Amino acid sequence: MTTILPAPALYDCRDAFVATIDSLATDDERVVVVCNDSVGSSKLGGFQEKFPHRLINVGIAEQVMIGVAAGLANGGKRPFVSGASCFLTARGLEQIKVDLAYSNANVTVCAMSPGVAYGELGPTHHSLEDISWLRAIDNLVLTVPADPLETEQALRAAAEHDGPVFVRVSRMGVPSVYPADYRFEIGRAARLRDGTDVTLIANGTMVSRALDAAVLLAVDGVAARVVSMPTVKPLDVAEIVAAAEETGAIVTVEEHSVHGGLGSAVAEAVVAHRPVPMRILGFSGFAPTGSASFLLDHFGLNPAGIHAAATHLLERKRG
Amino acid sequence: MSTTLPRRIDRSLPREEQLRLLVDGARLIRRRNLALIAEAGLGHVGGDLSAADIVATLFLSVLRIDPTNPTLPERDRFVMSKGHCSGVLYTTLASCGFFDAALLDTYMKPLSPLNGHPDRKRVPGVEANTGPLGHGLPIAVGMAIAATLDGSPRRIFCLTGDGELQEGSNWEALMVGGHRSLDRLTVIVDRNGLQQGAPTEETSRLEPLADKARAFGWAVTEVDGHDHAALLDLFEQLPVEPGRPSFVIAHTHKGNPVSFMRDRVEWHHKVPSADQVAAALEELV
Numbered sequence: 189m190t191t192i193l194p195a196p197a198l199y200d201c202r203d204a205f206v207a208t209i210d211s212l213a214t215d216d217e218r219v220v221v222v223c224n225d226s227v228g229s230s231k232l233g234g235f236q237e238k239f240p241h242r243l244i245n246v247g248i249a250e251q252v253m254i255g256v257a258a259g260l261a262n263g264g265k266r267p268f269v270s271g272a273s274c275f276l277t278a279r280g281l282e283q284i285k286v287d288l289a290y291s292n293a294n295v296t297v298c299a300m301s302p303g304v305a306y307g308e309l310g311p312t313h314h315s316l317e318d319i320s321w322l323r324a325i326d327n328l329v330l331t332v333p334a335d336p337l338e339t340e341q342a343l344r345a346a347a348e349h350d351g352p353v354f355v356r357v358s359r360m361g362v363p364s365v366y367p368a369d370y371r372f373e374i375g376r377a378a379r380l381r382d383g384t385d386v387t388l389i390a391n392g393t394m395v396s397r398a399l400d401a402a403v404l405l406a407v408d409g410v411a412a413r414v415v416s417m418p419t420v421k422p423l424d425v426a427e428i429v430a431a432a433e434e435t436g437a438i439v440t441v442e443e444h445s446v447h448g449g450l451g452s453a454v455a456e457a458v459v460a461h462r463p464v465p466m467r468i469l470g471f472s473g474f475a476p477t478g479s480a481s482f483l484l485d486h487f488g489l490n491p492a493g494i495h496a497a498a499t500h501l502l503e504r505k506r507g
Numbered sequence: 508m509s510t511t512l513p514r515r516i517d518r519s520l521p522r523e524e525q526l527r528l529l530v531d532g533a534r535l536i537r538r539r540n541l542a543l544i545a546e547a548g549l550g551h552v553g554g555d556l557s558a559a560d561i562v563a564t565l566f567l568s569v570l571r572i573d574p575t576n577p578t579l580p581e582r583d584r585f586v587m588s589k590g591h592c593s594g595v596l597y598t599t600l601a602s603c604g605f606f607d608a609a610l611l612d613t614y615m616k617p618l619s620p621l622n623g624h625p626d627r628k629r630v631p632g633v634e635a636n637t638g639p640l641g642h643g644l645p646i647a648v649g650m651a652i653a654a655t656l657d658g659s660p661r662r663i664f665c666l667t668g669d670g671e672l673q674e675g676s677n678w679e680a681l682m683v684g685g686h687r688s689l690d691r692l693t694v695i696v697d698r699n700g701l702q703q704g705a706p707t708e709e710t711s712r713l714e715p716l717a718d719k720a721r722a723f724g725w726a727v728t729e730v731d732g733h734d735h736a737a738l739l740d741l742f743e744q745l746p747v748e749p750g751r752p753s754f755v756i757a758h759t760h761k762g763n764p765v766s767f768m769r770d771r772v773e774w775h776h777k778v779p780s781a782d783q784v785a786a787a788l789e790e791l792v
Contacts, residue, residue, distance in 0.1 A: 262649070
């Protein structure tokens with residue numbers, strides 16, 4: 189008998205973002221939001237109505253957006269910067285480095301609609317380099333939450349953190365992947381499924397797909413471990429070394445370039461501590477025209493693609 | 508090398524006495540600044556000397572600050588956007604007592620907190636990490652918005668170079684400052700007319716600078732950036748116009764007042780020889 193499971197509900201993590209910012213602002217009058225004409229795309233209309241003076245819209249100007257946030261932090265505020273990831277990371281990169289990271293400013297950068305969320309709008313609007321660029325900057329926490337619960341908790345952790353934090357906020361629908369009692373911690377991975385043959389390490393929108401791939405692998409008799417790595421920096425090296433030692437093969441999956449992101453970070457830890465065969469799944473080259481879901485499929489970032497990559501890797505592992 | 512440094516000026520003294528102390532204070536800061544650069548073998552002497560009177564007037568007389576409590580929330584803020592002129596900033600901060608003046612001897616030496624560009628994490632009194640140009644003014648705008656949100660009387664000052672205004676981020680900040688009527692904010696442009704390798708007007712012209720700033724919603728005034736009395740008068744009467752941020756074009760001379768450095772573009776970051784330092788100090792007695 190075949191059981192047909194209902195499709196899981198999908199969530200836009202921007203909803204968790206605005207609910208969390210509203211809650212933080214209600215509890216702490218130091219909380220302000222700085223944005224770049226992105227009230228609508230950040231879903232901040234309600235916040236603007238409720239806290240008109242605490243929503244600082246600087247217009248379409250990312251450099252001053254980050255600089256203003258640094259100045260607000262100097263003035264005792266807890267700014268949350270919100271804007272499309274593609275623009276705020278690229279146009280504001282030097283400000284993120286100097287005004288936030290090097291200055292240790294208590295600013296949270298909320299990067300909306302990262303990866304290929306803007307699908308058909310093309311490579312100008314894709315943010316597939318953000319983690320790579322930012323990972324080289326010292327004193328900057330990088331988080332890529334997987335679902336609404338983790339988005340909320342990452343933002344709450346950022347509000348408590350001494351220093352700048354970057355949080356990717358996905359708009360593409362994602363299912364809930366964590367149990368209700370999950371507790372996000374900066375620098376801590378979450379083992380969502382145990383296994384001994386191969387480890388799938390993913391973050392953001394790719395976590396649910398890695399979990400689905402593990403189910404496909406189980407059908408083949410392969411026990412895949414699934415690790416969610418919401419913090420790319422600082423990295424949970426112990427969890428990676430454990431995966432290498434205990435499963436002997438690692439596939440990383442990210443909605444990001446294969447150059448310099450999660451996969452590269454994991455590879456750095458693997459070669460330093462316990463070299464094992466690896467595959468890094470992500471984007472390579474400017475993406476062609478297509479919706480976000482088309483592009484993810486096109487680049488093999490779906491359960492079937494992850495399953496195929498893991499199967500191939502297991503062949504290498506067995507020699 | 509150590510020489511005498513000035514102290515902050517008691518504002519209850521008669522005005523003439525205050526001015527005398529200020530003029531002399533700027534002279535002492537310049538002397539120590541030159542020694543600093545000679546000792547380090549590095550620095551930006553032209554810009555330091557250009558900005559010295561503005562920085563000295565603000566720190567010795569104008570800013571409401573407590574160097575023994577440098578993070579007091581209600582302090583006035585000073586942002587040195589032309590971060591390469593760290594020599595004059597550090598010398599002045601030491602004069603105010605933000606840190607031990609002996610530290611000046613370590614300027615740009617290995618592991619010194621006194622980097623070539625200021626680091627707020629390591630140097631008390633530094634409000635913003637600057638060095639890449641065009642960063643200070645956006646940060647100062649954020650500081651002024653914070654003060655406005657708090658209904659605080661604290662004032663925000665930002666000193667920029669003139670060549671620095673070629674960076675587009677400044678114009679983003681000028682738009683925001685004008686739009687938001689940030690009248691606690693004063694930007695002072697060290698208008699010495701020279702950038703690293705040539706006059707600003709031969710590189711990518713700034714003029715008509717006053718008209719541009721006015722068009723962005725700022726109240727503009729011009730001042731002799733080496734006239735302490737004029738600077739003091741101006742800073743005491745801020746804002747230039749209620750409801751608008753103030754844009755002060757301070758006419759200065761790079762390398763001022765050293766005869767062989769003044770208005771000479773090569774002194775942007777040329778390091779004086781021992782003989783040249785001695786000659787310069789002769790002119791600053």
